[in-house]
Structures are given as structure tokens and as C-alpha cells.
Amino acid sequence: MPNRDNTGYETGAQDPHDTARSSVRKLEAYIGHEVKDFREKLGMTISELSGAAGISAGMLSKIENGSTSPSLSTLQSVSRALNVPVTALFRGYDQVRDATFVKAGEGLTIERRGTRSGHQYELLGHTPHGSLAVEPYLITLTDKSEVFPVFQHSGHEFIYMLEGVVIYRHGSKTYRLVPGDSLFFDADAPHGPEELVELPARFLSVISYSRETR
DSSP states (O other): OOOBOTTSOBTTSOOHHHHHHHHHHHHHHHHHHHHHHHHHHTTOOHHHHHHHHTSOHHHHHHHHHTOSOOOHHHHHHHHHHHTSOGGGGTTTTTOOOOOOOOOTTOSEEEOOTTGGGTEEEEEOOOOOSSSEEEEEEEEEEOOOOSOOOOBOOSSEEEEEEEEEEEEEEETTEEEEEOTTOEEEEETTSOEEEEEEEEEEEEEEEEEEEEGGGO
16 A cells, blocks of 8 residues: 555655646746846846836845746736736746757768768757757768759758868859858759769758748
């Protein structure tokens, strides 16, 4: 039988009330941070903002420290004094913030046109949420095959040369890319490496596009 304390909850189990209180505290801290940030950007002191909002300096200090749950009317008064909508104090709270960490050499190898021609495409991360998709690749070219894939897709692409020398085509123009060079372009035009001058060649390719267009 599981051990239970005098509240009826299993010993070591998470109290749902504690979870709710923790969530409220996080929201209080977030609101406090936003209020303080807006106030400091306006160059206002706690005294000046509390006076403009019609609340005590002590109450405003507690709000900024996240140690109290202000009423909606109090938040409305504070937001008006800051000249921002009250929703600005909540905006961004609880939103998904994605991050992808990839150890050196552990990116996901992607099969794309040209892979069999000595071209390696290593996906370094992706954005699973939101309307804008971003795909960063590390591309390595090691084979002087005369068969070069030509790509054409929606969105934009940014290339940053790391190693080697490549003649890269975009539409009707070509660019000689050496380490340190970059190229940003509309990916809807035909593009791709046209001549591999010095190998191995490596470059970063960051593709961004709207998910609605795919």
C-alpha cells in the first residue's frame, strides 16, 4: 500500500495544488518582470509609476518582485500608466520556445538530390512549431562529379562558405564563393553549385519558408 500523509496524498507524490500554486507564481513573476521592463524603458521610477497608476509604491514593488497576485483592475491601471495594452503584460507567457542542440558531427544526414554525387547534407536543427520553418544545413562537397543537382523551392536561402571554393549559380548569375563569403537569395529561382573549384568544400545553408506554401 502506498504511504499517505494526513492530507490523503501519497508520500512523495506531487500535490496538484502545489502544481497550481507553482504555475501562479511563475505567472506573477512573468508579469512583474514585464512591468519592471516597461517601466525602466520609459525611465520611470517606482514612485512615478505608482503615482500615475494610482497604487502604492509598496504594491508596485510587490508586483515587480512577483510576490503578489494583482487584480485585473490593478493591472489595467498599471498598463494605462505605462501606455501599453494590458495584454502586453502577458504576451509571450507560456509560449513554446524551441531549441535544438546538435553535437559536432551528430547532425541528421538528409537524403537529397546530389547525395550520391558526393554531396552530404547534414541537418543541424529545425523548427517544429509556428508558421515559419527554418532548416539549417551543413553541406559538404567532396566529389568532382560533373552532375550537379539544381534546386528550386519556396522561401529564401542563406549560404555561408566555410571551406573550399565553389562557383554557385542562382538564376542567370554565378558567384565565386570562398571561405567567409555569403549569399542570400530567393530560393524560388533555380540554384545550386555549378563548379567545384577547390575541394573539399563546406558551407552552411539556412533555408526559411512559410509552412503554408509547402
